[in-house]
Amino acid sequence: MNPKEWWKETVVYQIYPRSFKDSTGSGVGDLNGVTEKLDYLAELGAGVIWLSPVYESPNVDNGYDISDYLSIMKEFGTMADFDRLLSEAHRRNIKIVMDLVVNHTSDRHPWFIESRSSRDNPKRGWYIWRDGYKGPDGKTGVPNKLESVFSGPAWKYDEKTGQYYLHLFASAQPDLNWANLDVRNAVFDIMNWWLDKGIDGFRMDVIDAIHKPESAVAVSGKDAETCFGSPGVHGYLKEMRRKVLAGRDIMTVGECSSATVKTARLFAGSGGSELNMVFQFEHTWIDHDKQFGKWRPLPYKLSRLKEILSRWQTGLYKKGWNSLYWDNHDQPRAVSRFGDDSTEENRVRSAKMLAACLHMMQGTPYIYQGEELGMTNMPINSLDGLNDVEIFNAYRELVEEKKLLTRDEIMTGIKKLGRDNARTPMQWNTSANAGFTTGKPWMKVNPNYKTINAASQIHDPESVFSFYRRLIRLRREYPVIVYGDYKLLLPGDEKLFVYRRRHEGKTLFVLCNFSGEKAAAPAIPEFKKAEKSGKLLIANYNEDGPRGGIRPWETRVYLT
Ligand code: GLC
Numbered sequence: 001m002n003p004k005e006w007w008k009e010t011v012v013y014q015i016y017p018r019s020f021k022d023s024t025g026s027g028v029g030d031l032n033g034v035t036e037k038l039d040y041l042a043e044l045g046a047g048v049i050w051l052s053p054v055y056e057s058p059n060v061d062n063g064y065d066i067s068d069y070l071s072i073m074k075e076f077g078t079m080a081d082f083d084r085l086l087s088e089a090h091r092r093n094i095k096i097v098m099d100l101v102v103n104h105t106s107d108r109h110p111w112f113i114e115s116r117s118s119r120d121n122p123k124r125g126w127y128i129w130r131d132g133y134k135g136p137d138g139k140t141g142v143p144n145k146l147e148s149v150f151s152g153p154a155w156k157y158d159e160k161t162g163q164y165y166l167h168l169f170a171s172a173q174p175d176l177n178w179a180n181l182d183v184r185n186a187v188f189d190i191m192n193w194w195l196d197k198g199i200d201g202f203r204m205d206v207i208d209a210i211h212k213p214e215s216a217v218a219v220s221g222k223d224a225e226t227c228f229g230s231p232g233v234h235g236y237l238k239e240m241r242r243k244v245l246a247g248r249d250i251m252t253v254g255e256c257s258s259a260t261v262k263t264a265r266l267f268a269g270s271g272g273s274e275l276n277m278v279f280q281f282e283h284t285w286i287d288h289d290k291q292f293g294k295w296r297p298l299p300y301k302l303s304r305l306k307e308i309l310s311r312w313q314t315g316l317y318k319k320g321w322n323s324l325y326w327d328n329h330d331q332p333r334a335v336s337r338f339g340d341d342s343t344e345e346n347r348v349r350s351a352k353m354l355a356a357c358l359h360m361m362q363g364t365p366y367i368y369q370g371e372e373l374g375m376t377n378m379p380i381n382s383l384d385g386l387n388d389v390e391i392f393n394a395y396r397e398l399v400e401e402k403k404l405l406t407r408d409e410i411m412t413g414i415k416k417l418g419r420d421n422a423r424t425p426m427q428w429n430t431s432a433n434a435g436f437t438t439g440k441p442w443m444k445v446n447p448n449y450k451t452i453n454a455a456s457q458i459h460d461p462e463s464v465f466s467f468y469r470r471l472i473r474l475r476r477e478y479p480v481i482v483y484g485d486y487k488l489l490l491p492g493d494e495k496l497f498v499y500r501r502r503h504e505g506k507t508l509f510v511l512c513n514f515s516g517e518k519a520a521a522p523a524i525p526e527f528k529k530a531e532k533s534g535k536l537l538i539a540n541y542n543e544d545g546p547r548g549g550i551r552p553w554e555t556r557v558y559l560t
Contacts (some may be wrong), residue, residue: 006170039092150170471538
């Protein structure tokens with residue numbers, strides 16, 4: 001693979017269409033809404049849009065349960081609207097990457113409807129059907145103890161044919177059987193169809209789970225091996241490269257929660273035999289509890305966050321390619337999680353600091369809608385007004401059924417780390433519903449939209465938006481940001497995240513204060529030199545700081 005690639009030099013903007021911009025007053029965002037905002041994205045400098053799923057779907061998991069891969073969800077518009085979006089984006093030099101959700105389909109997909117209709121239907125083998133396990137007590141239950149990511153068993157009994165089907169996510173998301181060649185070819189046909197239309201690539205949903213190891217699907221009554229990261233996945237991806245991706249100038253990114261630096265070199269190695277890059281998850285688990293995950297948030301240590309991100313930086317240098325992200329539709333808002341949204345000053349300051357910390361690293365940065373405004377978590381006090389199937393299932397299992405967490409305990413988790421935090425409507429301006437819709441929004445707008453919105457930021461040189469725009473420009477201007485090597489400085493410091501990048505005689509110093517307190521300036525000679533004679537590329541305090549001290553949430557980037 002050529003070391004220089006357009007997808008290494010660009011910045012991706014993720015759109016969750018349901019919450020981005022409603023052009024009809026239905027209360028739900030749509031494709032024409034996205035087209036309407038292309039100039040905004042061009043102004044920001046985004047080179048690629050990753051569009052969360054826009055296909056026909058019953059929306060049990062907001063489009064991540066697809067019932068027809070070749071048509072557009074009616075609420076979002078028509079295929080003609082999509083074609084117009086694609087050509088209008090291309091006219092502005094913005095590429096479009098589609099979300100490919102092919103680990104599972106919706107249970108309303110015609111494939112599954114056929115598959116469940118009888119044991120000898122030709123599509124029976126397109127999904128994973130098993131008999132129940134008969135225990136020593138003579139009772140029959142789930143085939144094994146595999147658990148769903150969305151709580152409870154990963155197997156659901158289907159009355160009609162008396163067997164269980166596998167669903168790693170919600171029961172309305174049955175897993176496809178990738179071991180079946182017809183399934184693989186059907187998926188590859190769909191991919192080729194979209195690529196032939198002119199889209200620029202795919203973000204592949206839970207792609208590391210498509211291969212099911214034997215023990216995960218065996219009728220054993222026992223614990224089962226995880227499906228995430230089973231080595232067999234690499235064979236499927238190589239086949240996908242041969243049958244679909246090879247010879248096309250596109251971008252691919254796989255969502256791979258199982259990825260380690262080592263396996264990422266296979267998924268997204270510089271040999272280019274599988275994907276261009278993966279989303280790894282290690283840093284997103286930093287504040288999760290071992291037993292209860294996100295439902296019991298824990299404090300995290302900066303030194304640990306630095307260790308994780310730095311290991312990925314150095315581990316993939318010249319061996320693969322990173323994707324860089326804090327936010328997406330599955331994560332809470334970064335400024336509320338790693339920064340401070342309790343005062344306006346700190347919100348703006350820490351949103352910029354987090355942006356600089358990420359965008360100066362090696363990899364392709366992803367911005368999730370609203371992140372460029374410093375949008376925050378939403379106030380959550382009860383389940384009312386929430387929408388996320390993951391939250392509802394966890395509540396049912398952990399609080400109601402197993403009584404492992406109290407209501408208050410899980411509400412703390414939902415508030416801090418629940419996915420709905422990221423799914424509130426985009427805050428465009430100060431008019432009703434933040435300018436997202438003229439109707440009743442499908443999900444409540446965050447009440448802070450009067451302060452935090454795009455209209456007030458676009459023309460303000462001090463805004464979070466302007467800061468993101470500058471970061472994106474810097475990436476285009478300075479190859480050291482894209483191609484430089486990486487070294488973490490002060491690994492043990494619990495306030496400062498400092499690193500150095502080097503490329504062709506240029507050195508970049510990135511300094512970030514991850515705390516609301518002052519910190520001593522790093523006692524590193526190279527840094528002192530940069531401070532004295534380097535060029536300050538970007539910073540989040542205007543006035544020159546007191547020498548020798550780093551201010552709350554401060555960031556500075558020097559070039560020497
Ligand atoms: C991925 C998506 C998430 C979805 C899940 C099941 O993790 O990002 O939103 O719920 O897959 O498709």
